[in-house]
Amino acid sequence: MQRFARLLDRLSLSPARNAKIRLLTEYFSVTPDPDRGFALAAITRDLEFKRAKPAMIRELVSRRCDPVLFELSYDYVGDLAETTALLWPARHGANRTPELTEVVEALTAASRAEAPELVQDWLDALDATGRWALLKLVTGGLRIGVSARLAKAALAQYGGRDITEIEELWHGLEPPYETLFAWLDGRADKPVSAAKAPFRPVMLATAATLDVLDSYDPEDYAAEWKWDGIRIQAVAEEGVRRLYTRTGDDISHAFPDILAALEFDGAIDGELLVRDGSGGVAPFSDLQQRLNRKTVSARMMERYPAFIRAYDLLIDGTEDLRRLPLRERRARLERFVQTIPSDRFDISELVPVSSWDALDALRSDPPDAVAEGVMLKRLDSEYVPGRPKGPWFKWKRDPFLVDAVMMYAQRGHGKRSSFYSDYTFGVWREGEDGPGLVPVGKAYFGFTDAELKQLDKFVRDNTIERFGPVRSVEAGPETGLVLEIAFEGLQKSARHKSGIAMRFPRIHRIRWDKPAGEADRLETLEELLAARFAPAHS
Structure with a gap:
């Protein structure tokens, strides 16, 4: 021990x-x-x-x-x-x-x-x-900065193996993994995976900019929207059905409605999403209601119906398609999707690629609020595990920025447990007694260790109330601290006093130079929500 x-x-x-x-x-x-x-x-x-x-x-x-x-x-x-x-x-x-x-x-x-x-x-x-x-x-509260995939990477390095070999074996193994270590030590043959419907390591994309793409020919690529859900792999084999995340975590228990629809033998790579009341794609917050649950009720499944937007076909029956070029896999996928339940599966729409400049315009202003950019994939690319440079790119739209004021701070966990590192921030809203702050989000990263010490000192020096591990800080027009917040999207929220919730907020810059009274107003976010994040089908 x-x-x-x-x-x-x-x-x-x-x-x-x-x-x-x-x-x-x-x-x-x-x-x-x-x-x-x-x-x-x-x-x-x-x-x-x-x-x-x-x-x-x-x-x-x-x-x-x-x-x-x-x-x-x-x-x-x-x-x-x-x-x-x-x-x-x-x-x-x-x-x-x-x-x-x-x-x-x-x-x-x-x-x-x-x-x-x-x-x-x-x-x-x-x-x-x-x-x-x-x-x-x-x-089970290990917060040591080690993901399951990093642990598998360490196993691969220890045994001199490729991590994809370990990922493909993983779901057929059980603790304490003695057969796995025997193989890695060279004392036994590679274990034969007993798992049906195993995980196949995913292919990932590298980030793109216009400068990077200028060295490639757009005619060599297919483009599709990058949807704001979670990347998944839906696998069915001989009656065994599983749903995996991109890192190989089995989340089948949270999506029995999806499992019931895996009426095929094969493996689909795609995006897990939730439909809204009009049949379109609901915001990520709706999908979050389904994630990380050990069980899910019938009411939850009815309220947040999950579906898969298919990107790729890895296995068709018993045939492994990963070494085929993308254009052939795409043709097989189009035929495959026609044979499975349409309420639980559809296919990712292709976006015309006439030039990088034209695609840049589409990327910056996608037609749906839940599309966060475009994916680019070489038409001749095989499905290769990992993140090879060149075959696939992700080109996300630029984050949105807003100036907000720190309102509350809370201590972090682990090595941050002695620092106030989690910050709730707000924007101004006009009230009966003049402008006041309403919270619109919370952020706990985006700053350096040196900046963390400065923020922690500001919290301690400007505390006006304490609520257990939380402190309320001075946040007047002249005395508050402005945080420039980057975020990916907005949505309506009945749980927030402001009526708005942010998607993926993080601190972009600390505005020590800016008076708090000059921070943004709630009306600015409401206008942005109406203009950019209203559902395209509404």
């Missing part, structure tokens, strides 16, 4: 991708089975302990320390595991230090009554870092 704790600690403090991969490969090389496999499963979020929840941790820590002290400390630290690990009064010698495998196996088999006692004994036996790692493990 201590070795796993050191790994998590070092990963959380290492921002660089290559550094994280190096730490993981070192861990895999010195850690025996099955510990390294369970560590991998924890990092890829493939472990779940039903008997260990945050409420249980709160109950345990309340037995050992003053509850007022805990609440004050938790308010400052902002992380349950870290606060508990630091406050827990250790009883040295109370127990031996547990191994990671022991923790996983014991907690998996524990009853509701047994789990708290097990965790309490382990907390007694571990040091502060070990306690932190244990609590992160059992609650």
Whole structure:
């Protein structure tokens, strides 16, 4: 457990991708089975302990320390595991230090009554870092900046393999992955995937600009709209049906309506979207209502009906089409889509490509609010996993900018837990007593570490009210801080006081030079919403 704790600690403090991969490969090389496999499963979020929840941790820590002290400390630290690990009064010698495998196996088999006692004994036996790692493990709250795909990249580097081999095997494997490590160590043959309807690693596009595209011939490319949903892969094989994200995460459980429509043998690459009441594409916020749910009700499926806009056909029956040129795959896709339920599938419309300048004009002003630019694909391109430069480009419309005023700030998580790094911002609206701010969004990235320290100091120096981990800051016309916010879109929202919600807001620039009274007004956003983001079919 201590070795796993050191790994998590070092990963959380290492921002660089290559550094994280190096730490993981070192861990895999010195850690025996099955510990390294369970560590991998924890990092890829493939472990779940039903008997260990945050409420249980709160109950345990309340037995050992003053509850007022805990609440004050938790308010400052902002992380349950870290606060508990630091406050827990250790009883040295109370127990031996547990191994990671022991923790996983014991907690998996524990009853509701047994789990708290097990965790309490382990907390007694571990040091502060070990306690932190244990609590992160059992609650599933690992915020260490390692995605499942990065962990697979580390496995590929460790074993000297291509990451696509590991991605194609992944859904046929189970923790603690001993057959996988045996293959990577050279002690056994490559595992034979037992998974039906496996994930195929996706082909990705590189970002384009007009200058980049000038070196290519537009006649060599097909163009289609880039839709604001999530990239998915819908796969059906011998009665097994699965829906994967672009990183290979299985989200089938959240979309039973889509699974029911996979009445074919094959694999489709496309965009997962939701239809609005008029049959068009609903904004991304509607799709969000369906994402990250363990179960979905019939009412939810009826209110937010999901469908797939098909981009590509990877498998047709038992035939792998990925080595065919795009023009042939597209022709096969057009025929394929005609044979499957039209309420759950349609095909991505092609956009005329006469010149890059003409396409630039379309890209900047797409006909639908949910289209966020164009995709460009060479007609002779094979479907190659990864992000090769040249075959595919994404050319997004430029982000929209608005000047807003910081209203509230909240502490972040992990290495940001001591900084006010999450900012709610607003714009001016005329009221009975004159102009006042109404919140229109929240952002927590887009600034450097140095700027974070400046923002944190501004929050502390200008706090006027405190609400637990949240602070209200001075936000008058002369005293507020203006944040230039970049965002991808707007939509109406009954949940926001302003009536407007932003899509993908982030801090573009800190306007230390601009008086808060000169920030934008709500009318500006309302006009933009009406002009640019009203549904094209309404």
